[in-house]
Amino acid sequence: MRSYRKEDFDTANVRQLLEPGPVVLVSSRWQDQTDIMTMGWHMVVEFTPALVACIIAPGNHSHELIRRSRECVINVPTFELIDTVVGIGNTSGSEVDKFAHFGLTAEAAAKVKAPLIGECYANFECRLHDDALADKYGMFVWEVVKAHVAVSPQTPETIHYRGDGQFMVAGRQVSRRGLFRPEMLP
Amino acid sequence: MRSYRKEDFDTANVRQLLEPGPVVLVSSRWQDQTDIMTMGWHMVVEFTPALVACIIAPGNHSHELIRRSRECVINVPTFELIDTVVGIGNTSGSEVDKFAHFGLTAEAAAKVKAPLIGECYANFECRLHDDALADKYGMFVWEVVKAHVAVSPQTPETIHYRGDGQFMVAGRQVSRRGLFRPEMLP
Numbered sequence A, B: 001m002r003s004y005r006k007e008d009f010d011t012a013n014v015r016q017l018l019e020p021g022p023v024v025l026v027s028s029r030w031q032d033q034t035d036i037m038t039m040g041w042h043m044v045v046e047f048t049p050a051l052v053a054c055i056i057a058p059g060n061h062s063h064e065l066i067r068r069s070r071e072c073v074i075n076v077p078t079f080e081l082i083d084t085v086v087g088i089g090n091t092s093g094s095e096v097d098k099f100a101h102f103g104l105t106a107e108a109a110a111k112v113k114a115p116l117i118g119e120c121y122a123n124f125e126c127r128l129h130d131d132a133l134a135d136k137y138g139m140f141v142w143e144v145v146k147a148h149v150a151v152s153p154q155t156p157e158t159i160h161y162r163g164d165g166q167f168m169v170a171g172r173q174v175s176r177r178g179l180f181r182p183e184m185l186p
Helices: A061-069 A079-089 B061-069 B079-089
Strands: A006-009 A024-030 A033-039 A042-046 A051-055 A071-076 A122-130 A139-150 A159-163 A166-175 B006-009 B024-030 B033-039 B042-046 B051-055 B071-076 B122-130 B139-150 B159-163 B166-175
Touching (some): A006 A122, A024 A061, A033 A061, A033 A079, A051 A122, A079 A159, B006 B122, B033 B061, B033 B079, B079 B159, B079 B166
Antiparallel strands (some): A006 A139, A042 B042, A051 A139, A071 A122, A159 A166, A166 B166, B024 B071, B051 B139, B071 B122, B122 B139, B159 B166
16 A cells, blocks of 8 residues: 655644645554544634644543543545445444554654554644543544644645445645735635 | 435434435525535434534534524535535625525525525525534534435536545445445445
């Protein structure tokens, strides 16, 4: 499987990868247990600090690891990983070691203990920022404390879940930069 | 401008339109004031009741209308509306009537006072469910109380914002239904 060459990326810009709404893989570690889950319910909350919210229901094996460690990594896969993404979403970490079972590379993160997934286009190391709504909705607000993003291609072919086993694959890029007020752009 | 023919849609399935992560238009009304804002920071929270969270910062003219009315409509535009979506995001409702200025049709909703945008592919009527994190992050959790979705095409050409004036347009559809465990599908 392909492994992307990545560079450090400004955490204030993680919206470039997350706002389009891709399915992501969340990796976690607590003591000697590691897990990965497939997750599509996430949104950007703030640029600086770089906050991202997501829903991780208590039924997921990852939920317990994440609540205890208060950390995770949000990994952005591309189309070539679609069968792996579906496989991870259809197995439980209580039964299989997902890194071994799916042949994924666990790489050391810089600021958290949860591993990066080497085969993903981007990896965002996250520390828990706010769990006020964790009991009510399984909602966690994360601060992205370190971001790694592939050098190329410039726009990844992300996958977007529609439910019922159906995915939309990221299509063409269009710019409307010329229509923006200067103060609305970086 | 095109106007879609729409039908009632099961609110438990709004994830089919929102989970892929499109930019949406949020319409609101309070007393005699109406507004529309462009919004990309949203996520599904729960299937039933149909809960959706989003971020609407206090700086937006819509914020005040939404906080007072405790209602809104989330409208899903398609590619042909991209210039309108950008225009709406680059003007303030305190200066212009956005429906009139952008030539959009305000249609009556069934359960809220905020208007539907006729030219959008889908319209989700929302009532405020939880504003516990509204002061902290501008986060609102909505219950979709009524959903209207176009009869065709089956998969809309939604637009997805990457920041910096750049958009990704929804690409091809792929099914991986055969890889899902039966209990993971509806």
